Amino acid sequence: MRLLEEFDFIDSIQPAYYRQSSVVKGIGDDAAIVRYTNEDTIMTVDTMVENVHFSTKTTDAFHIGYRALAANISDIAAMGGKPVAYVVSIVIPDSWSSHALHEIYRGMDELASTYKMDLIGGDTVSGKQLVLSITVLGTVLKGQARYRSDALENDIIFVTGTIGDAACGLHILLDESETDYERYQYVINRHRMPTPRVSFINHCSSIERMALNDISDGISNEANEIAKASNKTLIIDYHQVPSHPLLADFTLEQCLDWKISGGEDFELIGTVPANDWATLQKIAKETNIKITAIGMVQDDEKKNGTVWLRDGNTLNKLAKSGYTHLRG
Numbered sequence: 001m002r003l004l005e006e007f008d009f010i011d012s013i014q015p016a017y018y019r020q021s022s023v024v025k026g027i028g029d030d031a032a033i034v035r036y037t038n039e040d041t042i043m044t045v046d047t048m049v050e051n052v053h054f055s056t057k058t059t060d061a062f063h064i065g066y067r068a069l070a071a072n073i074s075d076i077a078a079m080g081g082k083p084v085a086y087v088v089s090i091v092i093p094d095s096w097s098s099h100a101l102h103e104i105y106r107g108m109d110e111l112a113s114t115y116k117m118d119l120i121g122g123d124t125v126s127g128k129q130l131v132l133s134i135t136v137l138g139t140v141l142k143g144q145a146r147y148r149s150d151a152l153e154n155d156i157i158f159v160t161g162t163i164g165d166a167a168c169g170l171h172i173l174l175d176e177s178e179t180d181y182e183r184y185q186y187v188i189n190r191h192r193m194p195t196p197r198v199s200f201i202n203h204c205s206s207i208e209r210m211a212l213n214d215i216s217d218g219i220s221n222e223a224n225e226i227a228k229a230s231n232k233t234l235i236i237d238y239h240q241v242p243s244h245p246l247l248a249d250f251t252l253e254q255c256l257d258w259k260i261s262g263g264e265d266f267e268l269i270g271t272v273p274a275n276d277w278a279t280l281q282k283i284a285k286e287t288n289i290k291i292t293a294i295g296m297v298q299d300d301e302k303k304n305g306t307v308w309l310r311d312g313n314t315l316n317k318l319a320k321s322g323y324t325h326l327r328g
């Protein structure tokens, strides 16, 4: 790390004040203290590694921070909760300037401020590659968290937003022959600045049961996780999976890959009882979120734990084809 040594760096990222009254102790001691009385606590961690989750060729420092926090907040949304505070562990290579490091923190704070979240601690070490690991603390009303294991027979499977945008945006950024960035600004922004669906999910308290997962690795992975955790069979109609009109510029194979295996849209995939579908649509309209029914849950002893993709008259088993680390 150039220009700043560890403790000057920590001083320089310390917030001037805390937004949440639940923060009893933030940066400055051996650990942070947050105090609650009536809610369950949600904790989640996700890590972003240079050249795995981002490349400085395609992503500036501000967006590295923004995306990393968005990915973590998305997991809080996928549990049905509200994000409150975060701690950041950062591994910093020598080549990174203090300006770029502050840009990472500015990117995180841009998103944090919209949720009144506080940076309450972290850890700083030097190393060979930039690694940003964020732990987010969230809350949910006691006993009201949304689990992947809550799908039941005849539920409607839904997704928020459009699927495959972030993978398309990344493709544009990595394709050196592509120059029309203006045309693809929307999908590029979906890659750089994903919006976790916190507001929508926090308006769903009238819906008693909902299985939920967020889309980090692609719907083939996320739907399989719901099928497995719930021990049910998920049938998804490929043609119902919503995509942005810009994807029409690309081949059917590319669209299939981005929509099914792409990931990083940080939309939600879930299941609700058919009786609640009209209510869910109303909530989506009120919170300005697109939701689309993409299939049904079945209880079929021979198929439970698996996902099937309908394409016209054919039904094929949908294996996990999304992003997997440690491919073996």
Ligand SMILES: Nc1ncnc2c1ncn2[C@@H]1O[C@H](COP(=O)(O)OP(=O)(O)OP(=O)(O)O)[C@@H](O)[C@H]1O
Binding pocket: 045, 046, 071, 075, 216, 217
């Ligand atoms: N190294 C680990 N040690 C302990 N638990 C882990 C580890 N890695 C993952 N888990 C746990 O496994 C479960 C699934 O984790 P996973 O990272 O696949 O979910 P996710 O964070 O929603 O997805 P993604 O990381 O793709 O955004 C979570 O309960 C997570 O806490």
Ligand SMILES: Cc1ncc(C[n+]2csc(CCOP(=O)(O)O)c2C)c(N)n1
Binding pocket: 046, 047, 051, 052, 053, 054, 055, 071, 170, 216, 217, 262, 263, 264, 323
């Ligand atoms: C430079 C660059 N190359 C490839 C990708 C694609 N990518 C990386 S990790 C991941 C899944 C989510 O990760 P995790 O499971 O760790 O949350 C995806 C789709 C990218 N974002 N940047």
Ligand SMILES: [Mg+2]
Binding pocket: 045, 046
């Ligand atoms: Mg994870």
Ligand SMILES: [Mg+2]
Binding pocket: 074, 075, 078, 213, 214, 215, 216
């Ligand atoms: Mg998740």
Ligand SMILES: [Mg+2]
Binding pocket: 216, 217, 323
């Ligand atoms: Mg993953």
